[in-house]
Structures are given as C-alpha cells and as structure tokens.
Amino acid sequence: xxxxxxxxxxPSVRKAVVPAAGxxxxxxxxxxxxxxxxxxxxxxxxxxxxxxxxxxxxxDDVLMVTGRHKRAIEDHxxxxxxxxxxxxxxGDTVRLDAVRDPARLADIHxxxxxxxxxxxxxxxxxxxxxxxxxxxxxxxxxxxxxxxxLLSRMLEIRDRYAGSVxxxxxxxxxxxxxxxxxxxxxxxxxxVVRVTGLVEKPAREDAPSRYAVIGRYVLDPAxxxxxxxxxxxxxxxxxxxxALQELAAGGTVHGVIFSGRRYDTGDKADYLRTVVRLACxxxxxxxxxxxxxxxxxxxxxxxxxxxxxxxx
Ligand code: G1P
Numbered sequence: 001x002x003x004x005x006x007x008x009x010x011p012s013v014r015k016a017v018v019p020a021a022g023x024x025x026x027x028x029x030x031x032x033x034x035x036x037x038x039x040x041x042x043x044x045x046x047x048x049x050x051x052x053x054x055x056x057x058x059x060d061d062v063l064m065v066t067g068r069h070k071r072a073i074e075d076h077x078x079x080x081x082x083x084x085x086x087x088x089x090x091g092d093t094v095r096l097d098a099v100r101d102p103a104r105l106a107d108i109h110x111x112x113x114x115x116x117x118x119x120x121x122x123x124x125x126x127x128x129x130x131x132x133x134x135x136x137x138x139x140x141x142x143x144x145x146x147x148x149x150l151l152s153r154m155l156e157i158r159d160r161y162a163g164s165v166x167x168x169x170x171x172x173x174x175x176x177x178x179x180x181x182x183x184x185x186x187x188x189x190x191x192v193v194r195v196t197g198l199v200e201k202p203a204r205e206d207a208p209s210r211y212a213v214i215g216r217y218v219l220d221p222a223x224x225x226x227x228x229x230x231x232x233x234x235x236x237x238x239x240x241x242x243a244l245q246e247l248a249a250g251g252t253v254h255g256v257i258f259s260g261r262r263y264d265t266g267d268k269a270d271y272l273r274t275v276v277r278l279a280c281x282x283x284x285x286x287x288x289x290x291x292x293x294x295x296x297x298x299x300x301x302x303x304x305x306x307x308x309x310x311x312x
Contacts, residue, residue, distance in 0.1 A: 013134045016106075018063070022116070042278050047073060052146065062105075062106045064109070065125050077102045077105075119240045120230055121237070136218050141215060142265075143264075144216070145263070147261070167255070168255040180198055183209060211257070230246075
C-alpha cells in the first residue's frame with residue numbers, strides 16, 4: 001500500500017467513507033449494468049479520483065458503502081491477477097502500475113447499504129467500521145480537482161475546533177435548490193465559518209444563504225446517534241443534512257469555504273466539462289487535445305462543426 005505523506009504529523013482522522021450505492025439514473029443507459037462511480041473521467045473511473053483524494057489527505061482506510069450491482073467497484077480496487085501477469089510478461093510496467101495503483105491507495109473495505117434509504121442511512125451503515133473516531137465522508141459525484149487541498153484543510157479545522165466540518169461553496173441563487181444549504185456566521189478566521197443551521201435542497205426563497213454543501217464532510221462520531229433517530233426527510237430519505245442541522249444547532253459544525261476547482265460528475269453537462277478540463281491538463285494528452293479543441297471550437301463558431309481537422 002502506498003502511504004501518501006500526511007499534511008500534518010498526527011492526523012486524528014484516518015478513515016474515509018465513500019457512499020456509492022446510488023442508482024445513477026441520470027446516466028442511463030450507461031449505468032444500466034455499470035455503476036455510475038465507474039464511469040471514466042479521461043482514463044480512470046470517477047471513484048478512483050475520490051479515493052486518491054482521501055489518500056492524498058493522509059486517510060489510509062476507505063469504506064465504500066455500496067449496493068447491488070456494484071461488484072465492478074470491488075473488482076477495481078482489488079488485484080487483477082491474470083491481467084497483472086499478462087502485463088508483467090510483456091514488461092509493460094506503465095500499465096501494470098496503472099492496474100495495481102487502485103488497490104495500493106488505501107485499505108479499502110466494502111459494505112452494502114441494503115435498502116437505499118438515503119445518504120444519512122448510508123453514513124449510518126459505516127458506524128461499526130468507523131467506531132468512535134471522527135471520519136471523513138466523500139461523495140463520488142463531487143470531484144475536487146487533484147491540485148486542490150480542500151480535504152486536508154478540513155482535517156486541520158477539525159483538529160483545531162473539534163466537532164464536524166462541512167465544505168461550502170458559494171453558488172448562484174438559482175442553484176441552491178440542488179444542495180444542502182448552510183446558515184453561517186463569521187468564525188473570526190478567514191475562509192472558515194460557524195454553521196448555525198442547514199437545510200436540504202431549499203427553494204430559492206427559503207435558502208438561508210448561497211453557501212452550498214459540496215460533498216466533503218469531516219464528521220464527529222456524535223453524528224451516528226443523531227442519524228439513528230433522524231426521520232426520513234426530503235424525498236422520503238434519511239438526510240445527512242438533517243442530522244447535521246441538529247449538530248449545527250448545538251454549535252459544533254464549522255464550514256470551510258471552497259472556491260477552487262470542483263466538478264459535478266453526476267450531471268451530464270458537468271461530466272463532459274470535467275473530462276475535457278482534466279484531459280487538457282494531462283501532460284500526455286493535453287497539448288494535442290487542446291490543439292484539436294481549439295480547431296473544433298473555431299469550426300463551431302464558423303457554424304461548421306465538421307471543419308476541424310482530424311487529430312494527427
Ligand atoms: C447530496 C447531499 C446534499 C449536498 C450534495 C452535494 O445531495 O444530500 O446536501 O449538497 O450531495 O453534492 P445529492 O446530490 O446526492 O442529491
């Protein structure tokens with residue numbers, strides 16, 4: 001297992017929970033037989049970026065909360081003996097490493113959610129594995145650009161303030177209904193706020209702010225007792241936001257304001273943007289792809305999408 005260097009000497013958080021039991025209906029039919037978390041972003045499945053992000057922040061234990069039809073996720077983070085042997089026999093060390101890397105990122109565990117009763121329920125399923133320690137939750141639809149250090153910053157805030165920490169991003173008013181939304185007060189520290197309330201996917205006129213919860217949380221284990229008694233909320237699901245609202249009312253939730261690069265791979269248009277942006281940034285693909293993209297866009301602007309030359 002690769003131990004990535006932790007950002008600070010003795011992180012009190014070691015475990016990450018990655019809920020991955022959703023049905024992926026927004027991407028049908030691609031997700032009919034393939035979990036949405038396995039859709040490729042350039043040449044890695046979306047969920048691998050999330051596990052890499054956890055590992056880069058020093059979290060070396062990752063629990064995937066999966067559902068039915070998610071075997072591909074388990075296989076991806078396991079060894080692929082025959083494939084590895086075939087690549088080793090050919091001396092293809094680059095591809096061999098690419099195949100081995102996912103299993104080396106962290107100790108990966110899997111648990112099944114059983115009934116898809118909501119994000120809060122998925123987190124509750126992690127209770128036995130997590131125990132009485134703070135832990136991180138990373139939602140697979142939110143892809144944070146690998147160059148950002150959001151999670152490390154959240155872990156640092158948890159170390160200093162205790163309680164729970166959510167990642168907040170300012171969104172346009174017409175988008176707040178897509179997110180958990182936070183009422184906030186200044187904390188006295190730049191980029192950090194005290195969260196005084198949370199509401200899941202409010203109507204624009206009911207939103208307490210434009211601060212949306214994006215899918216990164218560092219949670220105090222106190223959240224489990226709250227989740228146990230959290231009744232189904234919006235959409236008939238047990239909402240993590242509702243449990244966090246109770247903790248926020250008790251004054252134990254902080255928010256880290258994030259204004260960096262974050263992509264929503266659960267949305268088709270944003271998924272396409274993610275692939276293009278990350279492909280442009282890749283040293284091996286970027287230069288040629290960017291050159292093609294410029295020609296393609298110039299062709300679109302001229303009203304002739306077929307004008308672009310095929311890539312060399
Ligand atoms: C979930 C959470 C929501 C949060 C969002 C971030 O919603 O319930 O509070 O803002 O993730 O992506 P979902 O997008 O799964 O419906």
